[in-house]
Amino acid sequence: MRIPKHIGIIPDGNRRWAKYAGLQKKEGYAHGLKPGLDLLILAKDAGIQEITYYGFTTDNCGRPPEQVKAFSKACVDAVNLIASEPVSLLVVGDEDASTFPKELLPYTTRTDLNGGGTRVNFLVNYGWEWDLAGLDHPGRNRRNICRELHSHDISRVDLVIRWGGMRRLSGFLPVQSVYADFFVVDRLWPDFQVEDFAQALQWYQEQDVTLGG
């Protein structure tokens, strides 16, 4: 079986889920924690080496304050859950801004936890423009471009899986995703099922990797 080395996860649909469940929008995020951990374990068992979770972005921070507070807390909780697994963990985002949760500062340097393992990147207060902000005449050498990204420690993404039905990247790692295959799950993220992941991997088998060639 052909397994992607690196998958990107866009866990969308928490607010819609909350609304359907008769809750306040902000209450949806907490229901996205267990799916994130379940997915990590499935991915590890499948032999995937690197996972990047789309936590929250600087764009998202324009939402109502109670939602910002709620998704920020959910990301802190998610990272702490992941940190109890055997992973090599990195939190990537604009750590100098007030919207970056201070509790996650220790993880802005990659850290092997519980003996190390799957490379897990968690985007927190990330922005595509922040990612590109420091490019300094890299020239067309791909290695140089990638080295000058703020997200330079995140490798090329093979497969992006987005829950919640939207077919867009919403600013997710524009450089690392240039060649990524893009699989969309209609189900909302808090309703994550094992079969969503299995279908994404199954679909990925049928794709060829050409890197644009």
Added chain:
Amino acid sequence: MRIPKHIGIIPDGNRRWAKYAGLQKKEGYAHGLKPGLDLLILAKDAGIQEITYYGFTTDNCGRPPEQVKAFSKACVDAVNLIASEPVSLLVVGDEDASTFPKELLPYTTRTDLNGGGTRVNFLVNYGWEWDLAGLDHPGRNRRNICRELHSHDISRVDLVIRWGGMRRLSGFLPVQSVYADFFVVDRLWPDFQVEDFAQALQWYQEQDVTLGG
């Protein structure tokens, strides 16, 4: 009806089409010309203001020489066809490389033709890394980033439509596409049907534009 301002077109599947038709792979590209012109007229009638066609990339130039020659010629022919319409035309790509067709050099400055009209951008010998190569510490200001792209005269893309079934951007305008909705048509590009475009526009109605917010 909610109409995208700017659509990106990835006209994929020419070689597979040729194979199914019992032709040589390189013979497929010529069958992609009429669809391109048909689409331009449909888009104009729908009120779309800007279209970007993914012609060929520097990545593609690694293919067998007879294919490179064939897709290069098809792009020259396509641009000449488009140039007979009322458009504001710009060809964008690495014009200094030997793989850039010299016949298209006059269009590397935006030119109003036949009274001007739809903004049409045609990517020829384009590379995402070439596009980013000149960024000079833009900072996180989006306007600065976009201004420092080689493709700075191409605006944000609202909707990318890809023919040929693949669900990936393959290096298409990574910065302008960060928020783009992505519609995939399974049909191969030379088999383009009016309904493909109609379905893409119909689907686009159901999407909301949040720009990541």
